[in-house]
Amino acid sequence: MLTTLIRVIKSGWFNFWRNKWLSTAAISIMSLTIFSITSLLLINVLVNSLTTNLEDKIDISVYFKLGTSENQILDIRNELVKLDQVRSVEYVSTKEALKLFKEKHKDNEVLMQSLGELDSNPLESSLSIKAQETSQYESIVGFFNQEDYLEIVDKINYLENKIVITRLASIVKVTRQVGSIVLLILIIMAILVAFNTIRLTIYSSRKEIKVMKLVGASNWFARGPFIVEGIIYGIIAALLALIFIYPLLWYFSPKITTYLPGTDLFYFFQTNLISLFLLQLAIGVALGSISSIIAIRRYLDV
Template identity: 45%
Template sequence: MITLIKRILKSGWKNFSREKSLIVANIFILVLAISTLTSLFILKDASQFLISSIEEKVDISVYFKLEASEEDILKVKDDVAKIPEVKEVKYISQEEALVSFTNKHKEDLVLMQSLDEVGVNPFSASLNIRAFEASQYQAIADFFNSSTLTNLVEKVDYYKRKPVIDKIFTFVSSMNMLGIAFSLLLIIIAVSIAFNTIRLAIYSSREEIKIQRLVGASNWFIRGPFLVQGAICGFFAFLICLVLFSLLSWIFGPKTEFLFPGFNLLTFFLVNFWTIVFIQLASGVGLGVLSSLFAVRKHLKI
């Protein structure tokens, strides 16, 4: 058994080192396939990051009547925080609302003069509420429509923002679906190209496989070296991809922050280094070995 394994490994390595042009073509195609898979892994995280930052910007505000006391509002805040759909609640007092408005419009003299003429703070206290998902805002808005709160609440701006919120989340969900479909398509294309290239390379060896069968070689004795060759091709393709992606992350890492604020490719690469190594090694060696396995099988029927 050990002799058999040793011979298979030796023969696989010899085939690899002798059939240079075919091997270069196989490695090149595997590099493309692995690069596609790695890019999809990175893009999945980058787009998730983008989607999260869009989602972070969505919230609803509940404005309270001027006569509502801070104590009552804080009680409502505590009750809202207990709703499972609520991710975050922030209380903005009348004073904070005034300061925020003043800071925002201090250049606008007409507005500032009007505020002075009013003489009192016209702003309502409010709660800024963020839900986990877009579909949950309706339930939160309904909570404020309950009879016990109508005497405290002035208005809920959900109904005004609803079309925008819906649009954003339809877009996000469409992007997610499109991303999955596009990724699947790319994976299928990459795997098919790699499989067919290896299949063609093995097809050119069909006469040799036939001779090996006629000489009395068992299927594993014939198949083994092709699997080893496929694995070696996959391993070299993995090494090339790892170097390639390390360089790209190092060169373009800081620049990706312009595209996706807060997302640095180099940091992502370093944090997920072992996952990327696993994806590249498994896809390279896996594709090489499985493609060879299926491609050889066809010629072993003699």
């Protein structure tokens, strides 16, 4: 058994080495495939972080009438946190609101002056709420429709921003959906190209496979070397793809960051280098071996 395995591997290795042109062609196509799949995954990461960023910017603020006690608001906050739809609730007290306001408008003298002339703090305290998903804001707003709350809530800015929020939400949703469909189609295309390349390399050896069978090789003994060859293609192709991607990302990632702040593909790539490489390796090996097994089947029937 072990001897057979060693023979099969050796034979596959020799085939690979002696068919330099064919191997080079197959490897270049496969590394392109792996390269495309990896790039598509990275683009997906980009789209995801982009939409998450976008989603993160969406929140609603609920303003409470002046004079509402802090305890009352904190009670509401505790109620809100219990809701499944709510991701986070941040309490902004009147003092904090004032501080933020001053910070924001410190260059506007007129505004600062008129603020100084006021005796009391005119700003209302508020809760700023983020939902798990953008579609859930409507129901969170519904929460405040209870009678107890109607008296103390002054306004909810969702109602003003509703159109923007729903539009943003639908953009996020569509982007993700279209993104994953395009991703899937492109990945399938890349896989088909690689599969057909392997099929051609095996087609060119169909007579050999027949001869092997006729001189007494079992199916596995005839098939084995081709699978080994396919696996070697996969491993080398994965390595090549990695070597290509590294400098490309190093160069392009800062440029992408300028356009889309908050995304750093190169950093993502570096931190996930090992798992990405293992993924590429798995794609390469699976593609090489499974394509070989499927492609060789029809020639074994002798």
